[in-house]
Amino acid sequence: MNLFELGKNVILVLEEHGHQAYFVGGFVRDVLLDRPIQDIDICTSALPDEVITLFEHVIPTGIQxxxxxxxxxxxxxxxxxxxxxxxxxxxxxxxxxxxxxxLKEDLLRRDFSMNAMAMDKDRNIYDYFQGSEALENKVITTVGQAFERFSEDALRIMRAIRFSAQLGFTISEDVIHSMIHFRESLELVAIERTAAEWMKIMDSPYPNQAIHYLIQTKIHQEVYPFRCIARQLELVQKFSLSGLEPIERWGLLLTAEEQDMDGAYSFLASLTLTKKMKNQVLLLVENLLRYPTITLLQDLSAFELYHLGVENTFHLIRINHLKTNGTLPNLSKQVVQEGIMKLPLKKETGLALKGHEMALYLQKEPGKWIGETIESLIRAVLEGKVSNNQEELLQYLTNLVKLEDENE
Known part of the structure; x- marks a missing residue:
């Protein structure tokens, strides 16, 4: 059963017990735009306690x-x-x-016209605030006076910018003026809420829209944490971010002004990213700073390609190519994978000489030196200085140790 039918069943139960009930908000907007439905919101005349008695499984998520x-x-x-x-x-x-x-009084409290429509179980639309017109004109307008809506809730500023990025809509002039007036109030909002909106923007189809409005309203200069990357936002505005994967957008943005990495790191540290996501972004930034001129696969040495791997190589080349040429390269992950498969060594476990074998051969206690030596042998194999077989590697190791002893 699809989400609409599940929601319809809830509405039927409420109506059967004498209550009004309607689909509302983003669900209605996305149905009218023929966008994928993420979740269902229903508004009703029934009180919370009455709703709880009508259904078997109910969670009091925000009963107050x-x-x-x-x-x-x-x-x-x-x-x-x-x-x-x-x-x-x-x-x-x-x-x-x-x-x-x-119903109308309930819809009046909502933020934007396109989010203030209701729909009954038969798909009839209840639109008191020109929401359908806003969708048709692809413009973000508020329910009532924009000044009042933003004075109530400053997070609506970021929501307007996020919707522009998700839908490709413009923001009406009166809304922009009110956003400018209340922009500093954004700092009163919990950073987690602002960060959540920003992360949705970075995953949106039209991120340049958001950057445009951050700059137009001067939020990028006046509001934390965006003022940490004010210059970076101005620089990336000239690139089309739509063709980039979300992780690549982070990499491009944070390295756009390489002379001011402190601001980039401060911005990243301020956000409530998952540890996994933060580590991915930091690794990409590190690679971009280490290899700023790599725009082609053949620009990388075998050793560099081995260490970067498919994903990191793919992202690195795409971002550098965009920075240098203004366009994305004709490169696929499959091509990068094929390049790695041609290497004489694909991963450390493929090295024909193991750490314990080196220790036994050299009659040395295991230690930090094993990892360093393995890295030297991997480089030698990838650079074609030695073949990846145990006998040749042992001979190379002997020469390596001899050379080190002579240099001491």
Whole structure:
């Protein structure tokens, strides 16, 4: 059963018990845009306690704000009581929530016109704030006065920029003016929330849109952590990022101004990236700084190609080629893989001489020297100085030790 049908079943149960219920928000927007549906939000006249009694599996995810999560066939469906919000704190959180019985009153509290539409189980649309018109014109407008919406919640500034990157929409002039007015309020928002919006931007189809608006509103100069990479944002604006993989966008951005890597590292450190993601970005940045002129596969030595591997080589060449030539190279991961397969040695375990065999042959205690010696032998094999067979490697090792003794 698809997500729409699962949500429809929830609405049917609510209606059967005398309540109003509608699909709402991003679900409706994405249905009208024929975009993939990520999750389902339903608004209802039923109070949270009433919703809980109607379904077998319910999680009280935000019951104080009227939201519970109904689990249907393993799918989470957020169900929220019609509500209004008042007295926003720190340009972010409402100080009070009041439950109401009017769909229109509930939609009035939402941020953007395209997110303030509702749809019933029969796909009839309820649009009180020109949301359909905004979608048709591909423009981001607010529900009511933009000044009021951003005074309530400063995170909406980043949401507007993120939606422009995800949908390729422009932002209306009145919205931009209000974003400029309230930009410094963004620093009152938890960095985790701002970072989450930024990471979605970096995964979006139109990241240049976001960069354009960060610069136009001067958020890139005035708001932390973006002011850490103000110059980098200005420099990458001239490149089309859409053809880059998300990890490549990070690499290009953070190395765009190589004279100011402190700012790039400060920006990266400020974000709540997973350890895995942060390590991937740092490794790519390190490679880009180490090999800034590599734009072709043949520019790499066998030893460099061996150590970089397929993914790192692919990303490195694409970013450097874009920086140098303004275009992406005609290069595939398969071509890089084929290049690595031609190497006389593909991985360390393929070396014909093992560490314990070296220790036994040289009658030395195992230690740090084994790793260093293995690296020397790998380089020698890849550079064609010795064949990858045990007898030749032992002879090469003997000569290596002899040379070291002579130099002492």
């Amino acid at each position: 704000h009227g939201t519970v999560t109904v689990m249907i066939e393993g799918a989470p469906i957020e169900v929220t009581t019609f509500r209004t919000e008042e007295g926003y704190l720190d340009h972010r959180r409402p100080s009070s929530v009041s439950f109401v019985t009017s």
